[in-house]
Amino acid sequence: MGFGRDLRNSHEGLLKLQDWELKLLETVKRFMTLRVKSDKEYAALLLSMTQQTEKQETTDYVSTVSKSWSQVVRQTEALGRIMRSHADDLNSGPLHRLATLIRDKQQVKKSYQSLHQQLESHNHKVTRGDLEKLKATYRQLSRDANNAKEKYREALAKGREAERARERYDKATTKLHVLHNQYVLAVCGAQTQQDNHRRNAGPALLDGLQRMQEDMTLALKSILEEYCEISSLLTEEVVKVHQEISAAVQQIDPLTEYQHFIDAYRSEITCVSSATEELALTQQNLRTKEALADDLDRKIQMSQQSAERNSDCVLLLSQKLSLLELRQTVQSLRSSEACLSSQKALLDAKMATAASPPPAPPPPALPYEDDARSVGSTSKERSSRFDTLRHSLAGMIRSPKVMLGSSTSFFDVIPTSERPLAEQEWYHGAIPRTEAQELLRQQGDFLVRESHGKPGEYVLSVFSDEQRRHFIIQYADSQYRFEGTGFSTIPQLIEHHFSTKQVITKKSGVVLLNPVVKDKKWILNHEDVLLGELLGKGNFGEVFKGTLQRDKMPVAVKTCKEDLPPELKIRFLSEARILKQYDHPNIVKLIGVCTQRQPIYIVMELVPGGDFLSFLRKRKDELKTKQLLRFAVDAAAGMAYLESKNCIHRDLAARNCLVGDSSVLKISDFGMSRQEDDGVYSSSGLKQIPIKWTAPEALNYGRYSSESDVWSYGILLWETFSLGVCPYPGMTNQQAREQVEKGYRMACPQRCPDDVYKLMQRCWQYNPEDRPKFSELQRDLAAIKRK
Numbered sequence: 001m002g003f004g005r006d007l008r009n010s011h012e013g014l015l016k017l018q019d020w021e022l023k024l025l026e027t028v029k030r031f032m033t034l035r036v037k038s039d040k041e042y043a044a045l046l047l048s049m050t051q052q053t054e055k056q057e058t059t060d061y062v063s064t065v066s067k068s069w070s071q072v073v074r075q076t077e078a079l080g081r082i083m084r085s086h087a088d089d090l091n092s093g094p095l096h097r098l099a100t101l102i103r104d105k106q107q108v109k110k111s112y113q114s115l116h117q118q119l120e121s122h123n124h125k126v127t128r129g130d131l132e133k134l135k136a137t138y139r140q141l142s143r144d145a146n147n148a149k150e151k152y153r154e155a156l157a158k159g160r161e162a163e164r165a166r167e168r169y170d171k172a173t174t175k176l177h178v179l180h181n182q183y184v185l186a187v188c189g190a191q192t193q194q195d196n197h198r199r200n201a202g203p204a205l206l207d208g209l210q211r212m213q214e215d216m217t218l219a220l221k222s223i224l225e226e227y228c229e230i231s232s233l234l235t236e237e238v239v240k241v242h243q244e245i246s247a248a249v250q251q252i253d254p255l256t257e258y259q260h261f262i263d264a265y266r267s268e269i270t271c272v273s274s275a276t277e278e279l280a281l282t283q284q285n286l287r288t289k290e291a292l293a294d295d296l297d298r299k300i301q302m303s304q305q306s307a308e309r310n311s312d313c314v315l316l317l318s319q320k321l322s323l324l325e326l327r328q329t330v331q332s333l334r335s336s337e338a339c340l341s342s343q344k345a346l347l348d349a350k351m352a353t354a355a356s357p358p359p360a361p362p363p364p365a366l367p368y369e370d371d372a373r374s375v376g377s378t379s380k381e382r383s384s385r386f387d388t389l390r391h392s393l394a395g396m397i398r399s400p401k402v403m404l405g406s407s408t409s410f411f412d413v414i415p416t417s418e419r420p421l422a423e424q425e426w427y428h429g430a431i432p433r434t435e436a437q438e439l440l441r442q443q444g445d446f447l448v449r450e451s452h453g454k455p456g457e458y459v460l461s462v463f464s465d466e467q468r469r470h471f472i473i474q475y476a477d478s479q480y481r482f483e484g485t486g487f488s489t490i491p492q493l494i495e496h497h498f499s500t501k502q503v504i505t506k507k508s509g510v511v512l513l514n515p516v517v518k519d520k521k522w523i524l525n526h527e528d529v530l531l532g533e534l535l536g537k538g539n540f541g542e543v544f545k546g547t548l549q550r551d552k553m554p555v556a557v558k559t560c561k562e563d564l565p566p567e568l569k570i571r572f573l574s575e576a577r578i579l580k581q582y583d584h585p586n587i588v589k590l591i592g593v594c595t596q597r598q599p600i601y602i603v604m605e606l607v608p609g610g611d612f613l614s615f616l617r618k619r620k621d622e623l624k625t626k627q628l629l630r631f632a633v634d635a636a637a638g639m640a641y642l643e644s645k646n647c648i649h650r651d652l653a654a655r656n657c658l659v660g661d662s663s664v665l666k667i668s669d670f671g672m673s674r675q676e677d678d679g680v681y682s683s684s685g686l687k688q689i690p691i692k693w694t695a696p697e698a699l700n701y702g703r704y705s706s707e708s709d710v711w712s713y714g715i716l717l718w719e720t721f722s723l724g725v726c727p728y729p730g731m732t733n734q735q736a737r738e739q740v741e742k743g744y745r746m747a748c749p750q751r752c753p754d755d756v757y758k759l760m761q762r763c764w765q766y767n768p769e770d771r772p773k774f775s776e777l778q779r780d781l782a783a784i785k786r787k
Contacts, residue, residue, distance in 0.1 A: 003210035004203030011116060014209065018109045021213075025102045025220070032095045035231060039087035046080030064252050071248035079241045086230050092534040092542075094227040101219055103598070108216070112209050117478055117488045119201055126193040134183045141176045148172040279340040286333040293326040421458075421490050422525075422596045424448070426515035429523075429595030432570040435577060436461045437468045444513020448473070448494060452566040455598050458490060464510040471504055522580055524592035529557055529603055540564065540572040541599065545606065548591070555591055558602040569600065575670040576602045578647065586638030588658060588668040607666055609659030616654060616724035625751060627663065628720050629785040632756070634665035636781055639713060640774035642667070643706045650704050652712040653693050654719040691733035692726075696740060697768055707768035713777065714763025721752035755784045 007014065053073050148169040155165035229235075300320060421427050428436065430450040439447060440463035451457040451472070458473045460482075471482055473493070479486025480493045482504050487493040497504060497512050504510045532545040535556065541564075546557040560572045579590035594601035609615055612631070616623070635657060642649060649670065656669035689699070695711035697703045715727050728736035728746060745764050748757040759780060765771050772780075 003206035007206055008198070008202055014206075015109070015113070018105070018112075022102065022105055022109070025098065025105065028220075028224075029095070029098050029102065032090065032098060032227065036087050036090045036095060039083050039090070039231075043080045043082075043084035043087060046076055046083065050074075050077040050080065064257050068248040068252050071251075072245050075241045075244045075248070079238065082237050082241065086235075089230050090227065093230065094223045097226075098220075098223050101216065101223065105216055107597070108209075108212050112205075113478065114489055115205055119197065119205060121488060123193060123197045123201075127190040127197075131183075131186055131190055134179065134186050138176075138179050138183055141172065141179050145169070145172040145176045276344060279337070279344055282333060282336050282340055286330065286337055289326060289330050289333060293323060293330055296323050296326065419491065421448075424491055424494075425517045426494070427596075428516075428518045430455070430569075430598065430600055431595055432566075432573055433459075433461075433470065434570065435573070439516050440468050442514060444511060445516050446512045446514070447516040447518075448490065450595075450597075452569050455562060460494070460504065462504070462510050462512065464508070469508060469510055471508075471510075519580075522576070522590065522592045523596075524594045524601070524603060525596060526594045526601065528592075529555070529594065529601060531557060540568060546603065548603070553591075554606045556604045556606045558604065560600040560602075562598045572602070573600065578670045579604075582641070582645065582647075584638060584641040585664065586634045586666055587641060588666045607658035607660045607668070609661075609663070611655055612657035612659055612665060613654040613719065613724055615659045616720065620723035623723065625753065626785065628751070629753075629756070629781060630663070631659075631665045631720055632717055633778060633781045633785055635667065635713065635716060636774055636778035638665075638667040639709060640778050643709075643774045646706075648704050648706060649709050649712070650698075651690060651693070652709055652716055653690060654716055654724065657716070692728050692736050695768070696766060699737060705768060706774065707771050710763050710771045710774065710777070711768075713774070714760045717756065717760050717763070718746055718749060718752075721756065722749035723751065725749075753784065756781070 003014070050073050148165070148171075152162070152165040152169040155162040232238075300323060422429075426447050428439075428447050428449045430452060432452060433449075436447060436449050439445070440461060442463060443465075445463040447461050449459055449461060451459050460471045460473060462469045462471070473490060474481050474483075477486070479488065480490050481487065482493075482497075483506070485496070487496060494512070496502070498515070501511050501513075504512070528549050530547045530549055532547060535543045535545050537543070538558070541559040541561045544557045544559065546555045547553070548555055558572075560569055564572070573593070573595070576590055576593045579588070583589070588607060589605040591603040591605060593603065635652075639649070639652065649667065651669060652667070656667070658666045658668045660666055691699065693712045693715045695708035698708045718727060719725070728739070731739065743766075745761060748754070748760075752760075759772070759777060762770075762772050763777075
């Protein structure tokens with residue numbers, strides 16, 4: 001059984017089947033989305049319960065029940081973390097892949113409809129349309145030959161112009177004979193086409209569709225298997241938590257439950273037990289403080305030996321003060337130890353003289369016995385078999401050589417040179433309207449793009465009569481058109497207007513003259529990028545770690561949510577449009593963009609160190625002043641390069657810089673950037689503006705320039721040498737803005753050299769013209785670094 005053999009006349013049924021399967025997949029997607037939501041809510045409830053329980057617990061008395069209950073609470077908290085991790089895995093794994101599968105299945109349906117329409121159109125043309133035309137011509141020539149014959153007879157009878165009449169008769173008869181041969185050949189060709197359509201082309205298309213359907217069913221099975229694996233409550237992590245809870249409950253022993261209580265409150269040894277416990281705790285605390293003091297003393301000695309300048313010695317004062325306080329605490333603890341030891345000795349002596357010696361005091365017990373074992377909650381490493389299958393399926397859908405049998409492909413069975421829309425040179429994918437207009441420069445320039453406002457709708461953009469015109473390509477009754485004649489594919493429609501120079505619409509009078517070819521250097525197909533683990537989330541969508549299929553190079557992939565407003569999609573792509581023009585070691589590099597379909601991808605180099613702000617906060621105890629100066633020089637070098645290109649970043653901050661290999665800092669996140677010929681950009685409103693990083697003239701008048709970026713660079717310097725502290729600490733955005741207008745500037749960070757702080761103050765000059773250029777900042781910081 002198979003589609004090609006048994007479903008040759010079931011085209012409508014196959015379309016209904018695909019619609020039904022798409023509805024089913026949407027139902028599965030909604031179900032998984034609700035499961036993720038419910039698991040997150042359940043995890044949040046568990047964590048909230050444990051936090052409230054811990055607040056209510058007291059430490060007055062410890063028993064087997066209290067210790068077991070503490071273990072139950074801790075393991076319940078671990079279970080909450082596991083459930084939250086599972087919900088995140090479901091969201092980034094099966095749910096994300098299912099959404100991709102739905103998009104691919106929709107594309108399969110569109111491809112099948114288009115290919116079936118082309119096959120049927122070609123078959124109808126050869127077997128009916130062409131034959132009907134030949135029949136009509138044959139009838140006309142037959143009539144012409146009979147008329148010529150009659151005229152020839154009349155000429156013979158009259159004896160006038162017989163020779164000319166004979167020539168006309170011969171010509172008409174010859175035309176009839178030639179057309180007769182053409183008709184016979186056409187009938188033969190139609191018969192062959194009909195047989196080939198029924199036996200080969202049609203079944204091959206259906207068999208290809210069946211294989212795609214089966215492969216996608218296998219992919220769905222893989223998704224559901226992964227869903228079952230992640231959502232199962234019988235995973236090793238969950239089972240281990242419940243085993244720990246069960247073991248904790250089993251440790252409750254009624255026979256020993258009150259032994260500690262009896263010993264603690266037995267009248268004759270109350271003083272001895274209390275003194276013993278207090279002495280043990282004091283000795284333990286004394287040993288801890290002595291170890292801390294010795295360790296701090298060693299660090300101070302090493303720092304003094306390696307100190308290069310007086311400023312480094314000044315930085316040691318706070319550590320020396322801490323050492324002095326620790327030693328004072330140690331002396332106090334030693335005095336307490338001596339007092340408690342003498343008290344215990346006296347009590348022991350008195351107890352020894354008693355008639356009946358009491359039982360030995362119990363060993364000192366801490367308020368809580370921490371015998372819990374930590375439960376790991378890291379996600380399991382998922383296999384990439386489904387991602388590989390998904391990309392191979394997507395490639396089969398869009399490649400012009402999708403194998404249907406041993407040597408037949410979707411497009412081999414169609415006797416036409418047309419390629420799919422995505423492979424047309426003049427199709428630019430989902431680029432913004434503004435970018436399309438920039439590409440149209442001469443009379444008759446044209447391109448086709450996908451609409452940002454209505455994904456799935458296509459637009460023809462043309463330069464005509466000194467203005468850019470945009471025409472929505474209408475789709476109805478399985479035909480694409482502007483007005484008038486329709487075609488089964490967009491390439492056929494564009495080729496018709498381009499080759500015939502027929503106007504797009506009578507009212508516009510626009511004619512297509514010059515196709516604008518897309519820049520292949522930056523264009524990637526979605527199948528060229530294999531998505532991996534989720535790195536984070538941004539304003540526009542998610543960021544994944546990915547791999548370029550062509551050379552297995554690791555990359556970072558920014559995705560754009562499909563339901564974003566068009567203006568935000570344009571902002572998302574503007575970052576790629578700006579980065580195309582730049583190549584500098586301190587600017588994050590663009591690899592390419594995937595705009596052929598939704599969702600849109602921006603593929604960039606993978607910078608392994610992460611964002612600079614988190615790097616500063618995590619490594620603050622390790623970073624030296626020279627390393628911080630190197631970061632400052634890198635940032636200045638990158639911004640000097642942008643300044644030379646008249647690029648205004650508008651969002652320069654530590655969070656928007658990345659730390660690469662060999663601790664090289666790179667400027668990133670150009671989502672708010674603008675490139676202006678005069679180096680000045682005007683804006684209005686304060687929506688999503690980073691107040692504490694923005695220059696006064698930009699906040700007050702919306703005037704952005706390289707000088708306003710210099711102000712932001714001064715804030716970046718302050719973040720760097722304060723090791724990640726938020727600017728204007730203790731102030732709200734509004735308070736910081738008001739204080740700056742009054743002349744307030746932040747104080748010098750503790751780790752910051754005086755020369756660097758002077759540069760900061762120059763960056764924060766209220767008058768933009770008084771601020772230094774980035775090239776000057778780079779030069780001066782490099783000189784400070786060499787000192």
